[in-house]
Amino acid sequence: MPTYPAGHTALLFVDPYNDFLADGGKLWPRVAAVAESVGLHGNLKRIVAAVRAAGLPVFIVPHHRSEPDDFAGWDHPTPYQLGTAKGQVFAKGSWGGEWFPEFAPQPGDTIVKEHWGGSGFANTDLDFLLKQKRISHVILVGLIANTCIESTGRFATELGYHVTLVRDATAAFSPEAMHAAHEINAPSFAHAIFTTDQLLEALQGVNA
C-alpha cells in the first residue's frame, strides 16, 4: 500500500457538475445505474471530508462548459465532442454547468482551467498548479471512469505523478466500462486502484 507523503498529495475532483451528479442533470440518467450501484455520492462525500480533514489540497478539474458556437471553424473536432456540443452538456450559464452544491469548490481549493477533451492536464494549467503546490501524488475521483478519469490518470503517470484511482468514487455508462477502466486498463498505468475504504485507511497515515 502506498504511503502518501504529507504536503505532496492532492485530490483531483473531475467534473463535479450538476449535469453529471444531480437528479435532472443531462448525463445523470446515463450514469445513475452505475453511480448508485457503487454508492458514488456517499463515497465522494466521505473522501472529500477525509481529504479536507487531513489538510490535503483539493483541485477542481472541470470539462469545458458548452457554448452554442463551439467547434465552429475547427478542422476536426471528434464525433464525441460534436455530440457534447449538440447536447450542450455543462452549458455555460446553465444549471447543468454549475457545480453540484455538495461538491462545490471551497475557499482555498484550486480551480483548474477547463479542458477540451478527456484529460484534465491537456491544454490546461493543472500540471503547473500542482507543481506550485508541491504535489507529487494525485488521487482521482469524479466522472467518468473510462473517459476523463482514465485520460487524466494516463496523462498524470506520463507527466511523472503517482496516480491513485478509486473504483467506487467514479461511475460510467455501463458496468462493462467500469470493468474496462479498473480491471483491464488501469493496471498498466496507475500506482494504486483502491476502494474508498482502502483509500481512507491509507490516508490515515498522512499528516499534511
Add this chain to the structure above:
Amino acid sequence: MPTYPAGHTALLFVDPYNDFLADGGKLWPRVAAVAESVGLHGNLKRIVAAVRAAGLPVFIVPHHRSEPDDFAGWDHPTPYQLGTAKGQVFAKGSWGGEWFPEFAPQPGDTIVKEHWGGSGFANTDLDFLLKQKRISHVILVGLIANTCIESTGRFATELGYHVTLVRDATAAFSPEAMHAAHEINAPSFAHAIFTTDQLLEALQGVNA
C-alpha cells in the same frame, strides 16, 4: 468516412519490436492468440505497403528499451514499469529489442525518441517531428491496443490531431482488452475506427 489530406497524413507504427511480433519474442506468447485471430502480420504488411505506395510518411514510435538499472532511484515507477524492467522487455542490445525485420524502418522514415510509458507523445519529440512534416492526421498501428496505442491515441486527440485506429492492425493480451479499446473507449476520443480493409479504401483518395 474521413478524407485524408495529401501531404498531411502519416502512419504511426508503435513498437515494431521482435519481442512483440516475432516467434520467440518475450511478449509474443501473450499477444499471439489475438494477433493471429485478427491476422495482425498480414494486415500490418498490407497497410505499410499501401502507405509507402501513397508516399505517406512513416513514423516509428518505440517504447523505451530496457536496461538493467532502469528506475534506480526513481521515486515512483509504476508496477507495470517495474514488471517490464524485471522481464527486461525490449532489452537494449538484445534481439528482442531489435526491429522486427519485416517492419524495420526504411530510409526516409522518422524514428521518434523512445517513450517511458504508454504514450508515444509523452516525453518524446513526436509532436515536434509531426509538425515539421506538416502532419495533422495520424493512423495508429502496432502494439498494444489498450495500452500504448490507446495512450498514444488519447494524447494525439488532446494535442489536436485527427486520429484513426485500425482494429485488426493491433493486438492485446485478451479479446476483452481489444473490445475495451475499440468498442468502449475509442469512440470517446478517436475520429475513425477502421478495419484494414476500410483504411485501405479510405487511403485510395490520397495523393501525397
Add this chain to the structure above:
Amino acid sequence: MPTYPAGHTALLFVDPYNDFLADGGKLWPRVAAVAESVGLHGNLKRIVAAVRAAGLPVFIVPHHRSEPDDFAGWDHPTPYQLGTAKGQVFAKGSWGGEWFPEFAPQPGDTIVKEHWGGSGFANTDLDFLLKQKRISHVILVGLIANTCIESTGRFATELGYHVTLVRDATAAFSPEAMHAAHEINAPSFAHAIFTTDQLLEALQGVNA
C-alpha cells in the same frame, strides 16, 4: 523571404490590453517611449487590417488577468509575478484588463486561455487550437518584445511552428531590451524577423 502557406498562417496578437496600449494604462508609461519611437499603434493597425483582408485567422493570446488573491498558497511564484500581482496589472473586471478597443477580438477570432507567465503556449490551449485551425506558421505581434513575445516565440519554435517576429509591431521597457530581443536572441530561434513593411510585402503572396 519565407512564403506563408495559404490556410496555414495565423496572427498571434499577445496582450492587447488597455493597461499596455491605452493612454492611462498601468504599463503604458513604461512602454510609451519605445512604442512611439517604432510607431507601434499604426503598425499594429496596418498588420491587423492586412491579415483580416487576407482571410488569415487571428488568435488573441492574453496574459492572466490579476485577481487580489493571486499566488496565495503558491510555493514559489516569481518575483516578477509578485510584482504584477501587487500592481494588479490587467486586473479582472477593470478597464485596464479590457481589450484595447481598436484591437479587440472580432467575430471568428480565437481567444486563447490566459497564460500565467510569459509564454502564450504554456498552460493554455494555444497549440491545440492552432492545430484545429491547421496553422503551421505564426506571426507574433503585441507586448512585450523580450518577455511575452520572446517566450511565446521560443515556445513556438520548440513546438514545431514557423515563427515570424515583427520588430516595429511590439515594444519594451527600453531600446536596449528591444535590441536584446531582435538582434541578440531572436536569430537563435525565429525564422523571420521583419519590419511591418517587410511583413506586409510577404503577406501579399498569401491567398487564404
Add this chain to the structure above:
Amino acid sequence: MPTYPAGHTALLFVDPYNDFLADGGKLWPRVAAVAESVGLHGNLKRIVAAVRAAGLPVFIVPHHRSEPDDFAGWDHPTPYQLGTAKGQVFAKGSWGGEWFPEFAPQPGDTIVKEHWGGSGFANTDLDFLLKQKRISHVILVGLIANTCIESTGRFATELGYHVTLVRDATAAFSPEAMHAAHEINAPSFAHAIFTTDQLLEALQGVNA
C-alpha cells in the same frame, strides 16, 4: 535569498560537450573570451563539487548531436539549426560531441534525452525525470547563457519550477549577450540570479 529544499533541488548542466568547453572545440573560439572573463571552468568545477558533496542530483541536459542528414525533409528548420547542421556541431561519434572529461556524467547522474532546439525541456523527458526525483528547484549552469540556458530557464518557470541562474557559470558569444541574459531578461522569469559564490553560500543550508 532562496532556501533550497533538501531532497528537492537539482543541478541541470546544459551541454557539457567538448565542442563548447575544450580547447579545440568547434564553438570554443566563440565563447572563450566570455568564458575566461568570468572564470567559467573554475566556477563549474566548484559548483559540481559542492552539489555532489551535498548529495544533490545532477542532470545532464544535452543538445542534439549533429548527424549528416539532420533536417532532411523538414518543412521549416530554423536558420540557426541549419547553421548547426552545416557545421556539424556536437557531431555524433566525434570528439566534439563527447562529454568534456571533467564534467562527464558520473554514476547516478541522470542523462536527459537530447533536445532539438534551445530548451532542455522541449521534446525530452526532463520534466518527467525531475518529477521522478522529486525535484522542484533547478539550478542551471552550462552553455549558452542567452540561448539554451535561457530557453531552459524560461520553460522551467512556465512548467512550475523554481529557477536559479548562475551568471559566472555560463558563457555566451559576447558580453552584450551575457548582459541581455542576466540583466534584461532573467529578472522576468528567474527566481534567483546568483554568482557562483552566492550559490555556494546558499547551498550550505541544504542537507540532502
